[in-house]
Amino acid sequence: MVINFKNFLLKYISLIGLLTLCIIIALISPRFLTVSNILNVLTQVSVNAILAIGMSFVILTGGIDLSVGSVLAITGAVLATFAKTGGNILPGVIAAIMLGAAIGLVNGLLVSKGKVQAFIVTLATMTIFRGVTYVYTGGNPISGLGNNISFIGNSSIFGVPLPIFFIIIVLLIAWYALNQTRFGRYIYALGGNEDSARLSGISTNRIKSLVYVISGVTAAIAGIIVTSRIGSASPNAGVGFELDAIAAVVLGGTSLAGGEGKVTGTIIGALIIGVLNNGLNLMGVSPFYQAIVKGLVILLAVLLDKKEK
Amino acid sequence: MKKKHLKLMALALTGAMLLAGLTGCGSKSTSETDSKKKVGLVLSTLNNPFFVSMKEGAQKAADEAGYTLIVADSGNDAAKERSNVEDLIQQGVSVLIINPTDSDAVGNAIKVANDSKIPVITVDRKANSGTVACYIASDNVTAGKMAAEFLAQKLGNKGNIVEIQGTPGASATNDRGKGFADFIATLPDMKIVASQSANFDRQKGLDVMQNIMQSTPEFDAVFAHNDEMALGAINALAGKNVLVVGIDGGADAQKAVQEGTMAATIAQQPDLMGSLAVQNAVKIINNETVPASIPVDLKLITK
Numbered sequence: 001m002v003i004n005f006k007n008f009l010l011k012y013i014s015l016i017g018l019l020t021l022c023i024i025i026a027l028i029s030p031r032f033l034t035v036s037n038i039l040n041v042l043t044q045v046s047v048n049a050i051l052a053i054g055m056s057f058v059i060l061t062g063g064i065d066l067s068v069g070s071v072l073a074i075t076g077a078v079l080a081t082f083a084k085t086g087g088n089i090l091p092g093v094i095a096a097i098m099l100g101a102a103i104g105l106v107n108g109l110l111v112s113k114g115k116v117q118a119f120i121v122t123l124a125t126m127t128i129f130r131g132v133t134y135v136y137t138g139g140n141p142i143s144g145l146g147n148n149i150s151f152i153g154n155s156s157i158f159g160v161p162l163p164i165f166f167i168i169i170v171l172l173i174a175w176y177a178l179n180q181t182r183f184g185r186y187i188y189a190l191g192g193n194e195d196s197a198r199l200s201g202i203s204t205n206r207i208k209s210l211v212y213v214i215s216g217v218t219a220a221i222a223g224i225i226v227t228s229r230i231g232s233a234s235p236n237a238g239v240g241f242e243l244d245a246i247a248a249v250v251l252g253g254t255s256l257a258g259g260e261g262k263v264t265g266t267i268i269g270a271l272i273i274g275v276l277n278n279g280l281n282l283m284g285v286s287p288f289y290q291a292i293v294k295g296l297v298i299l300l301a302v303l304l305d306k307k308e309k
Numbered sequence: 310m311k312k313k314h315l316k317l318m319a320l321a322l323t324g325a326m327l328l329a330g331l332t333g334c335g336s337k338s339t340s341e342t343d344s345k346k347k348v349g350l351v352l353s354t355l356n357n358p359f360f361v362s363m364k365e366g367a368q369k370a371a372d373e374a375g376y377t378l379i380v381a382d383s384g385n386d387a388a389k390e391r392s393n394v395e396d397l398i399q400q401g402v403s404v405l406i407i408n409p410t411d412s413d414a415v416g417n418a419i420k421v422a423n424d425s426k427i428p429v430i431t432v433d434r435k436a437n438s439g440t441v442a443c444y445i446a447s448d449n450v451t452a453g454k455m456a457a458e459f460l461a462q463k464l465g466n467k468g469n470i471v472e473i474q475g476t477p478g479a480s481a482t483n484d485r486g487k488g489f490a491d492f493i494a495t496l497p498d499m500k501i502v503a504s505q506s507a508n509f510d511r512q513k514g515l516d517v518m519q520n521i522m523q524s525t526p527e528f529d530a531v532f533a534h535n536d537e538m539a540l541g542a543i544n545a546l547a548g549k550n551v552l553v554v555g556i557d558g559g560a561d562a563q564k565a566v567q568e569g570t571m572a573a574t575i576a577q578q579p580d581l582m583g584s585l586a587v588q589n590a591v592k593i594i595n596n597e598t599v600p601a602s603i604p605v606d607l608k609l610i611t612k
Binding site: 237 | 355356357358361474477478503504505506510511512515516517519520521523524537540541544560561564
């Protein structure tokens with residue numbers, strides 16, 4: 001019984017960590033557990049959560065995608081160009097998502113067919129597409145967007161901000177793809193042992209390419225939300241976002257070696273980061289200490305997770 | 310194996326040369342640049358509209374004076390900055406204009422230029438070591454103070470203020486914060502009720518403002534250390550009756566001031582800094598004397 005309880009604790013360690021964090025912050029700041037603040041945290045988390053869900057697919061195969069921040073910036077800039085015309089925004093959204101998928105495909109082909117390490121490929125494309133964004137925007141933010149785009153990031157349904165629905169939809173699709181389809185099983189098999197996956201007849205190149213396409217698409221969705229929320233597309237949008245996304249995946253218990261992990265864990269990881277950011281602001285902690293606290297939480301979570309394995 | 314490597318390298322080199330050729334066509338043909346005197350401009354980053362304007366101002370002044378301007382981007386990395394300085398010296402610039410990434414770290418890069426007898430002008434940020442011919446900047450402490458004076462006057466010396474700080478530890482954050490806080494401290498009825506960092510970033514400015522609104526519902530004004538964060542905060546405030554003041558005077562902020570969503574911005578005139586830097590570089594080349602420091606006026610922009 002004691003052993004079972006211990007196993008239970010370790011299995012849900014990230015969830016328990018999130019709840020503990022919430023309780024501590026709630027005790028210090030009475031404003032934390034209000035409906036408006038919780039909706040607020042969830043909205044703020046949406047960008048990182050959606051990036052992290054896409055990142056989970058890549059990390060489950062044992063890869064990594066550093067280019068997501070740059071993809072976010074260029075897709076946001078493309079969307080902003082469409083939004084500036086003031087017409088129907090749907091073509092802009094489609095163009096942004098297609099561009100995200102295309103950049104993902106480039107990453108995926110270079111990793112699978114080109115057999116270059118994912119870290120190197122996406123480091124290069126991260127740099128290239130940041131540069132493309134500078135060229136495209138001329139180094140200046142694209143602003144003065146029409147009202148046609150504002151609803152995506154700023155409207156609510158029954159009082160719940162739209163970006164929260166985006167998290168739920170993306171999460172449901174990701175969960176279904178990973179747990180209920182052959183594609184999902186292949187991802188875990190590939191991440192667990194690539195050679196045996198290939199020998200058992202799985203087209204590993206195809207799976208590998210597809211996960212980067214997924215990550216590119218989620219980065220584009222994140223780019224759409226960011227652009228809509230702040231009403232402009234900045235050439236330096238999303239700098240460093242890849243690290244927060246990777247942190248969320250790791251905090252959620254997914255192994256960087258691949259083959260092990262869940263998207264539900266990733267959501268909890270993203271929430272931990274979001275709650276921490278929000279809580280540190282609410283408590284008025286000095287910005288100097290905030291960075292230390294965030295780093296320590298990541299370390300602690302990963303150390304606890306190691307204990308489970 | 311070796312052959313394959315060679316082939317790859319050849320390919321990469323050809324690609325790089327092609328690219329260089331393409332960008333070369335974009336600016337100016339090489340034969341033309343050789344005959345002209347060159348001025349080097351090393352910018353801390355082009356990842357910020359502020360420094361893009363600085364570059365544009367410098368380019369305009371260089372075109373007018375008939376000089377070639379070679380621009381290098383340090384990407385906020387002091388190591389990159391040093392190699393940029395070395396590269397530009399190699400390219401034979403007569404004067405080097407440096408917009409430091411960091412007042413301390415730039416010292417060694419400046420010493421490299423000093424050793425090569427290339428005069429150095431610093432823009433926007435000071436250098437704490439090395440020999441500098443001329444320093445051109447607006448005073449960040451004054452900018453913070455001007456923001457405080459504006460809010461004090463608007464609020465009748467009475468009210469609560471939320472401060473959104475820049476990147477922790479950056480000199481702009483420290484100086485703007487100090488100028489602001491020192492002035493507010495002289496007014497007994499004005500208080501800074503919350504102070505959080507949003508890293509000079511618009512999206513973070515939105516998030517941090519939302520968070521502060523949860524813990525501090527009552528305030529009359531927001532002072533953000535730059536326009537980007539002020540504009541993010543305005544999105545979070547969504548029509549709330551609060552005065553928002555930023556610093557920099559970028560195009561977006563000026564528009565927000567005209568539209569009435571932003572109360573004021575303290576304009577830094579980066580384009581003027583860039584053109585003054587080039588004009589003084591030209592003076593140095595012509596053996597004229599230049600002042601050791603040139604303050605660039607700040608401008609309070611209100612509706």
